[in-house]
Amino acid sequence: MPTAAHPDATPPADALTDEELRALDAHWRAANYLAAGQIYLMANPLLTEPLSAEHIKPRLLGHWGTSPGLNLVYTHINRVIKARGLDALCVWGPGHGGPAVLAGSWLEGSYGEIYPDVSRDAAGMERLFRRFSFPGGVPSHVAPEVPGSIHEGGELGYSLAHAYGAAFDNPDLLVACVIGDGEAETGPLAASWHSNKFLDPVHDGAVLPILHLNGYKIANPTVLSRLPEPELDALLRGYGHEPLHVTGDDPALVHRALAAALDEALDRIALAQRTAREEGATERVRWPVIVLRTPKGWTGPAEVDGRPVEGTWRAHQVPLATVRENPDHLRQLEQWLRSYRPEELFDADGRPVTEVLACVPEGGKRLGASPYANGGLRTRELPLPSLDAFAVPVDKPGSTQHEPTRVLGDFLAQVMEDTRLRRDFRVVGPDETASNRLQAVFDAGGKAWQAGTLPVDEHLDRHGRVMEILSEHLCQGWLEGYLLTGRHGLFSCYEAFVHIVDSMVNQHIKWLKTARELPWRAPVPSLNYLLTSHVWRQDHNGFSHQDPGFVDHVLNKSPAVVRVYLPPDANTLLSVADHVLRSRDYVNVVVAGKQPCFDWLSPDQARVHCARGAGIWDWAGTENGGEPDVVLACAGDVPTQEVLAAAQLLRRHLPRLAVRVVNVVDMTRLLPHDSHPHGMPDFEYDGLFTADKPVIFAYHGYPWLVHRLAYRRAGHRNLHVRGYQESGTTTTPFDMVVRNDLDRYRLVMDVIDRVPGLAVPAASVRQTMADARTRHHAWIRENGTDLPEVAEWSWNS
Structure with missing residues (x-):
């Protein structure tokens, strides 16, 4: 397998030509220079004069440690997109990796197309630097403001679930997902490794996890980075992946090894998809995963004030913290920035030279310009059937009873049927779809499943679109990725246990609020919750299952985004469901019962009442x-x-x-x-x-x-x-x-x-x-x- 275990390791044969190596390294150095510049500089972006305290930001904010590794991935994903003509999306998991992704999008030109004042020249570079983590600017993490992103980097744990959600029903899409080794310690991420048992090689795209191990979190070593390689390899194989290891600190060798690993991974993916799609292969695919080990803060200061920095936790945020006040730190910063040789990377006007851009794809193939990352551009109206076909007759209030969610299940089954060919609607839930009386969807969509089956199993379907796994985190992450790339869906859950995703919905609401304020982001389908098996009918399960507080939690959030509906019967539930499935850019919480309850309103009365x-x-x-x-x-x-x-x-x-x-x-x-x-x-x-x-x-x-x-x-x-x-x-x-x-x-x-x-x-x-x-x-x-x-x-x- 491709590896560069030591600086003197033998590079894989024919991985790159010397010309390709020089181009990749030039792009990587340029991205590293831009990432460091964003953290420190507010003027003199090309170092055309000696660096002085006046050029330095008054508050140094940002995270350098993860940036070199992210820049490396951005550089190499560019290469394979261009070489293979791929449609690709990258989910950036490490929390505060904003400098790297901003650098990559600025170099490729997608950032300047959205923000014309941040042009690809010296003036634009200065604005890029100044805006980063600055009042009126952009956050230090990968946020909605960053083109090409569907993933908020402010909270860790959700990247891989988002990546799979983006890949579902996007058969031509490659989703690369960089997982930081700190993020890999979270519960949601740990569950996400099982997503490969739900990825259909026929109808879905591919997810390529890139586990980036740089050794440290904020102040401590990371668990996976301290595992011996055979133990980590066994863990990933146990998850169903085939690992490809790339390790080293010599740039040339790492470039060659990573290029070879990506080529091998993409060849394996292409083979798996081809055999499934053209030859009808049904064996579960063991998808590749790349394990990338590079030093934390690579290429930054090796030592500051007599203490090691590069390769330690001290590189996590700002390696040189008192540049304005400390002449030695200022001198060291200038040496660090000049080590990238910016005069070779940018012309006199600050534009990237030809060699820097040699590996960069064009148009919508660029990571920052991918239409998949601006999902509203790809959204189609959901074909919703007439409610009259599913509504229950009500001649007199309270004279009949129905199970509201069972009635809704028939409606959703028709939606599933009507999207059978276009495949842009999914229902997710933590093993509760039938318990919540929505089982009619199984006949139209089947339960997605790529693992083994037994004769007693029911409704399992290699091409299914009902997603069930006993992880609310994973259901939430899948659906968020699915919606943010322009598709539609519903998350059904027991009311008491939806609290498990409280923090995840926080982040999604913040994402939507910010995205709504960006004119270039097209509205995406809403995140719709159906909360049932609710507090008043959990008499049989008891106190542990009785908690109606998710509504309180959601209504604390931005009023521009959140909506809460409590339909009292089957027809009002249908009317509400029709409304929320048509909506955009909201988080809709619908609380409804699954037990028989009285029918109070006729279909027409329900429509009017819900409109009021x-x-x-x-x-x-x-x-x-x-x-x-x-x-x-x-x-x-x-x-x-x-x-x-x-x-x-x-x-x-x-x-x-x-x-x-x-x-x-x-x-x-x-x-x-x-x-x-x-x-x-x-x-x-x-x-x-x-x-x-x-x-x-x-x-x-x-x-x-x-x-x-x-x-x-x-x-x-x-x-x-x-x-x-x-x-x-x-x-x-x-x-x-x-x-x-x-x-x-x-x-x-x-x-x-x-x-x-x-x-x-x-x-x-x-x-x-x-x-x-x-x-x-x-x-x-x-x-x-x-x-x-x-x-x-x-x-x-």
Whole structure:
């Protein structure tokens, strides 16, 4: 296998001509010079005069240690793209590798095409340097502002999952993925190695992982870099990869070894795809992986202030930290920068010379100009079927029941069928698709699977588009990569366990917010969550499965990006799904039940109600065109049922009370309009909820979220919210709402307690409600089931 284990190692035969070697090394030196210049310089970019303190940035920010290795990969990926005419994308995993990727895109010209003021000359180079990690400039990591990127480098662990997501259903695409050895220690990355068991060599592109081992994290050695090569080799082979090792610190030998390794890897990939596509081979492919070992901070200062730097953790960020104040550091920086011989790499006007650009591809083949990295350019409208074909008939509210997610599953199966040939829609989930009642998609899409099968297995399909693996991290990463390269999808998950990806969705929301502000980035399909098996129907699994807080987490984020929907029945779920699957640049969270629940709205009523986001259900209230005495509000399927049951009890026991029932589908409607695009103006909110009447709000999740959303409203002092209070166990469905004071009897008691003048005349009614709760507790402990009056309840009873 290609290797350059020592500076005097014999290079692989015929890997490069001498002319190619010189060109590659020139490009690499130029990229290293630009990377170091971005960290340090704000003037004198070509060193046309002696370096002085005035040329140095006042704050030195950035990460040098990983940059030489990333520059090396950028240089060599350029070579193979140009030589083979590849369509390629690179995912840059090492966290703060921004200087390298910016350098590569500036050299190839893609950066200047997007940002014309950062032209490929001395003036543009100075702006490139000055903008890096500078107020009003660009971050130190690979961010949305960087052309050619689909991966936010600010948080580690997601690069390989993103790479596979980009490769799925892109059969002509090579996705190179540089994995830093610090990143390789994270849980999400560890799970990502199993993605090769899901990569279809017929319909998918290829992923080439490049494990870059430079030995250190911020302050400690990295685990994989300290493994003996045979042990690391065995680990990667155990993951199903065929490793190619490239090791060394002599540039010429490493260039030759890496070129040979890339050629061998790409030859293996081409062979695997050809035998699968043309000869029908079905054996699981053992895809190549390159292990690249180079010194941390390679080509930078070997020693600073008498302490070793190159090849140690001290090279991680800024090797020379006091350049403005310390003349020795200034002198050493100038020696370092001049060691790249910039006068050989750039002409007098600062333009890269011909040799530097000899290996650079052209047009859309350049890494920074790849349309795959600006996925909205490749997005096609999703062919969504008519909802009428899947909606359930509702002649009278509450007269029938359906499982909402099962109804949605039939709809999604049709979407899967209608995209069978174009292959740009996938459903992902952590082994819960059938549990979440979406199994109809299996018949249309099958479950992607390249590993071994047994006769008892069902729905496994080498070409499947339903992705199931018991790693929420991996599902999230796959889908993000898929969406950011222009395709569509849905992530279904148990509500309690979607928290596992809290940090990942943070990063995706930040990415979308920034991308929306960049006119050159085309909108991409939204990240859509379907959260089911939710808190109120996890009575059988117990406390560990009861957590509705993901909505709180998401609603803390940018209002330009986040949306939250709580459809109360099957038809509203269909309407919401149709909407979110058509949307762009959002994170949509949809919470819906999988258990049978009542059908409240007809298809047409559901469309209108979802378009409003919140509205009065006249048929459920008793205000009869007058002013209400109290508003019963609800959001979520179980809270809606409890509010309607409470309204029915009030109609029976307090017939003169004017009750308004309001259902909220879109939680962001509760915000003021100046806080969220979906928010209601005050006059609309007051018209719906009133400005001075008691509002009893039954909410699906933690009650304080509703208070937070509505705290600026005039009627907030009258708002009383019931929701999940972190009281759960293994019990009956109705006991879950009783334990958390969300049940119908408690809601009636709340009305009596809060409507002025009701406390005395309705005292006996309140006592009846309290007695019902007492009977409930005794009944479930004796019978193990809910009270008959609850279990057999319906709106029309």
